[in-house]
Amino acid sequence: MQRGMGLAPDAYTVQSVLGACVLSVDVYAHALLRQLGGHDDILINSLVDLYGKCGALELARQVSYQMPEWDITLWNVAILTLDNQGCMRESLELFDRMTRVENVVPNAITFLVVLSACKHVGMVEEGRRYFEMMVSKCRIRPRIEHYGCMVDILARAGFIEEALDVVSGMNCRPDAIIWRSLLDACCK
Structure with missing residues (x-):
């Protein structure tokens, strides 16, 4: 959009991109969690923090519940x-x-x-x-x-x-x- 058409993103575009990033990170992070056995403290804490900063409270809750x-x-x-x-x-x-x-x-x-x-x-x-x-x-x-x-x-x-x-x-x-x-x- 920016390179090909020379258009600057607005707030809605940025929000969509952030949402896509959260979903991409979500898939990757859950794959990592399965690979690590599901209870890596540092990864889970980082994911909860990331989801929280992105406004994805439900994803943050889901990840945090994986910690026993x-x-x-x-x-x-x-x-x-x-x-x-x-x-x-x-x-x-x-x-x-x-x-x-x-x-x-x-x-x-x-x-x-x-x-x-x-x-x-x-x-x-x-x-x-x-x-x-x-x-x-x-x-x-x-x-x-x-x-x-x-x-x-x-x-x-x-x-x-x-x-x-x-x-x-x-x-x-x-x-x-x-x-x-x-x-x-x-x-x-």
């Missing part, structure tokens, strides 16, 4: 995939299932994804609860990204003083993103 036991990476990829596709509440439900039903201990990446989901949906109480769980129960030292999510969650909801308290209690220097979140909230 999910490792923390697959949980993180699955939660992130739902979050990235706008299914924030589902991603938080999956996190709750991971921690409460499956008894999997989350890591710093898991909490970053969960706090980000809370930020996008404006779930202040849940964000506070997850941050507290991260620090107290899981003994994970917050990084700048975790603080950034908490500041954004609080600032967007109008809890400017509490957001400032988070900034003053950080174990690192606030970056431009944190200050921008606070300034944006003050302007609103």
